[in-house]
Amino acid sequence: MINFEEELKKFKPSLEIDKAEDAIYQNDLRDVMDLIEEITKELKAAGGSRS
Amino acid sequence: MNCRRCDWLLDNVYICPHCGYEDPVVKKVIYASNRHYNEALALVDARDLSGAETHLRQALKYNKRNIDARNLLGLIYYQTGEIVSALSEWVISTNFRREGNLASSYIEEIQNRPDKLREAGNIIRMYNTALQNIHDDTPDMAIIELKKVVNMNPGYIRAYQLLALLYMRREHYAAARKVLMKAVKVDRNNMTTLRYLKEVNAHVERPQRLRSGEAMRISDPNPIVIEDKGRQGYTEYNTGFLSFINILIGIVIGTAVVWLLLVPSISKSKTLEYNKAVVDYSAQLSERNKQISDLENDVKELQDKVDIYEAQMGGVSTGSGTGGDSLRQAVNYYLQGNRTEAAKVLAEIDPAAITDETDKSIYKRMMGTVGTAAAEDLFAEAESNYENGEYLAAVEGFIKVLRLDDSYSTALYYMGRSYHQLGDTINAAVCYQRLLDDYPDSSAYADAEAYLQQLIKDGLDIEAVQAQLKKQKEEEGSGEDSAETTGADASGMYADDTIITDDSSYADDSAYVDDGSYADDGSGGENVGW
Numbered sequence: 105m106i107n108f109e110e111e112l113k114k115f116k117p118s119l120e121i122d123k124a125e126d127a128i129y130q131n132d133l134r135d136v137m138d139l140i141e142e143i144t145k146e147l148k149a150a151g152g153s154r155s
Numbered sequence: 156m157n158c159r160r161c162d163w164l165l166d167n168v169y170i171c172p173h174c175g176y177e178d179p180v181v182k183k184v185i186y187a188s189n190r191h192y193n194e195a196l197a198l199v200d201a202r203d204l205s206g207a208e209t210h211l212r213q214a215l216k217y218n219k220r221n222i223d224a225r226n227l228l229g230l231i232y233y234q235t236g237e238i239v240s241a242l243s244e245w246v247i248s249t250n251f252r253r254e255g256n257l258a259s260s261y262i263e264e265i266q267n268r269p270d271k272l273r274e275a276g277n278i279i280r281m282y283n284t285a286l287q288n289i290h291d292d293t294p295d296m297a298i299i300e301l302k303k304v305v306n307m308n309p310g311y312i313r314a315y316q317l318l319a320l321l322y323m324r325r326e327h328y329a330a331a332r333k334v335l336m337k338a339v340k341v342d343r344n345n346m347t348t349l350r351y352l353k354e355v356n357a358h359v360e361r362p363q364r365l366r367s368g369e370a371m372r373i374s375d376p377n378p379i380v381i382e383d384k385g386r387q388g389y390t391e392y393n394t395g396f397l398s399f400i401n402i403l404i405g406i407v408i409g410t411a412v413v414w415l416l417l418v419p420s421i422s423k424s425k426t427l428e429y430n431k432a433v434v435d436y437s438a439q440l441s442e443r444n445k446q447i448s449d450l451e452n453d454v455k456e457l458q459d460k461v462d463i464y465e466a467q468m469g470g471v472s473t474g475s476g477t478g479g480d481s482l483r484q485a486v487n488y489y490l491q492g493n494r495t496e497a498a499k500v501l502a503e504i505d506p507a508a509i510t511d512e513t514d515k516s517i518y519k520r521m522m523g524t525v526g527t528a529a530a531e532d533l534f535a536e537a538e539s540n541y542e543n544g545e546y547l548a549a550v551e552g553f554i555k556v557l558r559l560d561d562s563y564s565t566a567l568y569y570m571g572r573s574y575h576q577l578g579d580t581i582n583a584a585v586c587y588q589r590l591l592d593d594y595p596d597s598s599a600y601a602d603a604e605a606y607l608q609q610l611i612k613d614g615l616d617i618e619a620v621q622a623q624l625k626k627q628k629e630e631e632g633s634g635e636d637s638a639e640t641t642g643a644d645a646s647g648m649y650a651d652d653t654i655i656t657d658d659s660s661y662a663d664d665s666a667y668v669d670d671g672s673y674a675d676d677g678s679g680g681e682n683v684g685w
Contacts, residue, residue, distance in 0.1 A: 105354070106320075106323065106350070106351070106354050108320060108323070108324045111320055112289060112317075112320065114347075115286060115313065115316075115317050115320075116286075117282075117283040117286055118237070118239065118279045118282055118283060118313070119239040119240075119279070120239070120276065120279055120280070120283075121238065121239055121242070121272065121275065121276045121279065122276075123239070124239045124242045124243055124246075127239055127240070127243045128243045128246055128247060131243060131247065133219050133247065134219070135215065135216055135217060135218055135219040135220075136184050136187075136216060136217045136218070137156040137181065137184055137217075137218060137219070137220075138156070138219075140156065140180055140181075140184065141156050141157070144159065
């Protein structure tokens with residue numbers, strides 16, 4: 105059985121077109137490659153400090 | 156990500172274009188991203204946009220530079236009505252790669268169509284208004300707005316879902332199902348849509364479809380239909396009264412159709428017939444009017460002739476009808492010393508009408524006594540009438556003059572002129588001819604001859620004139636006794652210079668007599684005797 109009030113709460117207002125720029129900036133663009141690169145850098149940094 | 160050997164930027168490649176190093180980790184990541192992209196493509200082909208979106212997001216989580224995946228995600232957003240999200244993805248895509256990127260053309264196409272962009276903005280605004288209406292507890296307004304939204308953008312999944320949810324809350328499950336089915340056509344495996352549809356189906360009984368074979372199969376050729384007494388809904392309306400109303404409506408509609416379609420054509424044809432009849436009647440009327448005009452002209456001509464005859468006959472009848480009384484009246488005038496009046500009365504008397512011998516003797520003596528003297532006055536009066544153009548009266552006067560005194564050749568001449576003026580050429584010619592015959596010494600001889608020659612030249616009916624002269628001659632012969640009573644002697648008057656003559660009967664006979672009259676011989680001549 106659907107709870108209508110809960111379902112209605114799931115519907116959020118759509119972004120207006122003039123606010124598309126904000127949406128672009130708020131987009132989280134980090135991907136797996138970024139994580140790998142970050143990890144690689146951290147590993148390098150850790151190896152350097154150990155040596 | 157940069158090359159781990161030379162730190163060169165690896166743009167969606169796992170082999171460094173600078174040093175040629177193949178990074179196995181990057182290779183696996185790119186492969187994973189591409190695999191999700193391929194999955195998404197397959198789902199898009201199957202119209203599972205939600206599933207495709209999930210895979211494309213996953214692909215971009217692995218590799219944010221997967222341009223194809225990002226562009227496709229933008230297209231899916233665009234298809235489902237999420238314009239802003241679509242634009243965001245395409246802008247990011249072009250930010251990663253500007254050359255040879257389809258996203259650039261997508262953005263350009265939208266920017267080149269400001270009306271489309273404005274419409275998309277309006278749709279988003281209406282959707283947000285609907286949401287606000289729901290929060291303001293005015294779901295009716297929200298439904299109206301959402302209907303407009305799905306009409307303007309039939310791919311707006313969220314609007315379909317929200318509209319269906321509002322219907323479901325009102326327990327309008329059929330309407331909700333209809334809306335959700337439209338959403339399913341856009342995105343087949345949208346979880347929210349399917350969940351709502353499941354809820355709706357739980358409340359709505361699906362119509363049981365019979366298989367085609369079963370629907371047509373009739374085991375009993377004469378099935379007995381048992382009416383369901385529990386459901387009175389249909390039979391309540393199927394009454395005789397309702398049938399009567401339906402028939403009445405049909406008759407009214409039929410009458411209206413006849414009135415609108417047939418009556419104008421019938422009236423038009425009647426009008427055409429009427430106009431044709433009017434034209435025919437007008438033509439007939441015109442012809443009749445022409446005939447009437449012709450007949451009126453004929454009547455007028457005949458009336459003129461009748462007037463002429465009556466004028467001529469009037470003198471005769473008056474004289475003959477009152478012969479005895481007029482004679483006595485003339486004697487009285489004479490005894491009273493009024494010779495002029497006595498002569499006028501005598502001139503009115505037709506000598507042939509006097510049968511009594513005593514009266515004849517009195518008439519003879521009276522004429523001898525007063526006739527010559529009165530002739531002058533009568534001649535003057537007749538001449539005056541002639542000069543005044545009263546030719547009929549003039550003819551009558553000249554006849555009287557000649558009765559009183561037959562030596563008045565000028566009276567005969569003017570009588571011919573009067574007939575000539577009246578158009579009676581035959582009697583005119585008779586007068587001229589008789590003047591030529593009887594009065595060779597007359598001062599009007601030359602004129603009479605000239606006029607007679609002119610008449611002949613103008614096509615005078617000579618035979619008719621001859622017949623008229625002959626008839627007069629015969630009548631004068633028969634009335635010789637009367638001539639004797641007047642003392643008129645016309646012997647030798649028919650001279651040898653007769654212009655019109657057909658026999659010798661004119662040569663030696665007497666001239667006209669006072670009671671002589673030449674009647675119409677049927678050739679157009681008139682009775683002009685005196």
